[in-house]
Structures are given as structure tokens and as C-alpha cells.
Amino acid sequence: MFLDVLRRRNPAFVLAAQQLHRAGAIPANSYVIDLDAVEANARATRAEADKLGLKVFAMTKQVARHPGFCRALLAGGIDRAVAVDMPCATACHLAGLQVGHLGHLVQIPRAEAALAAGTIRPDYWTVFSDDKAAEAAQASRAAGREQPILARVQTAGDTFYRGHEGGFPADEAVAAARRIDALDGARFAGITSFPAQLYDHETRSIRHTPNLATLTRTADALRKAGFPEIEINAPGTTSIVTLEALARAGATQVEPGNGLHGTTPLHAVEDLPEQPAVLYLTEVSHLHGGRAYCFGGGLYIDPVFPDYDVQALVGPEPTTDASALRSVEIPPPSAIDYYGMIDASGPTPPRTGDTVVFGFRGQAFVTRAHAVGLRGVSTGTPRIEGIADPFGRPEPWPELWPALQ
DSSP, X not given: OOHHHXXXXXXXXHHHHHHHHHTTXXXXXXXXXXXXXXXXXXXXXXXXXXXXXXXEOEEOXXXXXXXXHHHHHHHTTOOEEEESSHHHHHHHHHTTOEEEEESSSSOOOGGGHHHIIIIIOOSEEEESSHHHHHHHHHHHHHTTOOEEEEEXXXXXXXXXXXXXXXXXXXXXXXXXXHHHHTSTTEEEEEEEOSOSEEEETTXXXXXEXXXXXXXHHHHHHHHHTTOOOOEEEOOSSOOGGGHHHHHHTTOXXXXXXXXXXXXXXXXXXSOOSSOOOEEEEEEEEEEXXXXXXXXXXXXXXXXXXXXXXXXXXXXXXXXXOGGGEEEEEOOOTTSOXXXXXXXXXXXXXXXXXXXXXXXXXXXXXXSSOEEEEEEOGGGTOOEEEEEEOTTSOBOOTTTTHHHHO
16 A cells, blocks of 8 residues: 555665665565654654644554664654553663653553553553552552543544443543542543544545544533643544644644654555655565465554555565566455465566565554664665564564574
8 A cells, every 4th residue: 555655755765675685684574664764754743743732642553662763753853652552661661762641542451550650650641440540540659659640531422443442431521530630649631532533535534533522522521620731632643734633623642653654544645744664575485376475474454444456566676666566465364474475477477585565554563573673764875773573672683593503
């Protein structure tokens, strides 16, 4: 879906990744990140958010919480992250990126609340229930802190992905806020929901979900009840071009993720300010039955898109030419993606070892792919800045090999 955009708007990045793979410096099954482009995207996002008075918390999960990605955000002026879970919070903390928001989408397990309160020390901590608010308050009190708490609110008609449900009834938010405020170690700070906006494939545009209206109505009720300073956290499909509409709707906090590497759905159909800055690279393993099988592990087709002809650049030399494009069958979600199956028809079929480049809107943290940072693409001097696993931990590749021989 994003390969055409990559070839057209950041061809030097594609060529650099291919060249480094040919040289044996990038392993197959890798999400590769253009850190120069990420830094530029972060700087542009920060500038627009500052104009609108918005707090910015960056989502890092899509690129495996790569430490170089976190440092690129810092260099671009974004110094806070939203952590989707505790492993995400840990990776961001170790990379030097302060956690601005924790507990949303994934609540904090009871035994990890002390680590969250005492070490991660998030600016805001989201809870879905009184039980979780009490755990956060108790852990924060033990750490000698008063934790600002966001309450997730919901009502009938709001939009949630299956398995994401939960939160305080919006019409009971005032009572919930007072209960949270009464906890020793916590104070009520605001409200959140997800997704506040989504891509509409039919209109090829971003639309606000009912959740955003729920946030606005709930914030009004809270202000009338004596909570004048309300944080409204409104994540979902965030890019520079959506910030103004979110601010007008009352949002005070935004959480760009795919926008920081140019892969929101809208980036696939429009040229937005952010540069495309991530690709998936692998290589051909073997040929069988008119197909070239490439190594998988990170083959991820986001269900936000309808079915489409998945293509990849395939060849023995770096290229972005259309002649190198081939259609690829990706295993369904019910199967393990050991391999992707590339159309090998024509007079010059792929060969074992050929480089394969896809343009995915990835979720690298749920795969078994490597994450590879590149610096210097913008200056013509590309070099690797770290190879990490899906948890953002440095991988000794290929430095580990001698110890295995």
C-alpha cells in the first residue's frame, strides 16, 4: 500500500536499505527506519502542535520501540511518548524518552504498578475502573508521588475495536472524577478515549468518531461540576493535517504514531507533510511451483485497508524501478507468516538471495521482525544506527555469530 509512496517520495531510503542488505549489513525480516526523515517529521509535528497548544505524546510501537527512533523524536523536539503497555514504557524509558501517557490502550497489571509509579513516573496514567485507579494511587503514594489520572470514558454508540472495550460510563464521569480525586496518591486530570478519529476508505478522508463527541460532552459536564482544567486525550489516525481539527474539538493531547513515519491511511492516498520513513525488507529463500518464497516474520497487512494487490520490489541490485515490482501473496492471519509467495513468472524470475522490499503500515511490536535504524540517508551517507528486537532491545547481529561457532 505504501510502496508507491516510498518509491516516489523517498527513493534514496529504499536504495540505501537495499544496498546495505546486499552488503550483508541488514538481516532479512527487518523493519527499516529512516531516522533523518523521522526527525524531520517530529520537528514539523512539534511546530504545528505548539501553534495549537497541544501536548504531543509519540507512539513508538509500530516500529518496535527502536531506541534510535526514540532518539530521533527527541532530536525533533518530541520528548514524551505514549506507552501502549509496560514493555513499551520500559523501552521508551531506557531510550531516554519520558513516558507522557501510560495505561491506554493496555491497563497496568497489578504487580507492575509499583514499577510504573516509581520508575516510569508517567505524566498521565489512564484507568478504566475504580479498581485500577486505586492500584495506581496506592503505588504512587508508596513512591511519594501524586499521580495525575485520566479516566477513559465511553457510552452507547462509541467506536471500539473488538477487545478494546472498557471505561467509565460517560454519564457517571463526574462521580468517577470525584472518587479519583479523593484517592491518596492520585488526582483527577482528565479523560480519554480511542479511537477519536478514523480513516474513511469510501471518502478517502479522516472522520471524527462518536468517541470525540463523547469526550467533548463529558468535558463540559466536568467543567460545570467544578473541574475547570480538563485534559482531553484524543488519539487515533493522527498526523499534522488532523491536529487543527482535534484542537477545535477541544483536544489538549495528541498521540501521533504512524504519522511520524508517514504511514497513516491518509498518507497512502495523499501527499501529507510527513515523509514516508519505514519499509519492510526481506529476501528470497527458494523457488517452488512458479513462486519465489521470501522469508517472513514481519508480514503485516493492516485490516484498516480492503484487500489489495500486495507488491514488492524484488531483485539482486538496488532499484526503485517499476520493472522490479512483483505481486506477492501474504499468508492469512490464521497462518504463521514463515514465507510470502512472490509471483515468479516471466523471463527473469527472482533468485535465491534477492532483496525484497515492501511498503507496510506496520505493527512491528506484534511480529518477530528486527527493527533497523538508518542515519545519513538525507546526506547520502547511510549507516546503521542499531538493530533491535520487537521490544526495543539491542540485537547483537551479527556480532553474536563468533560466540555461536
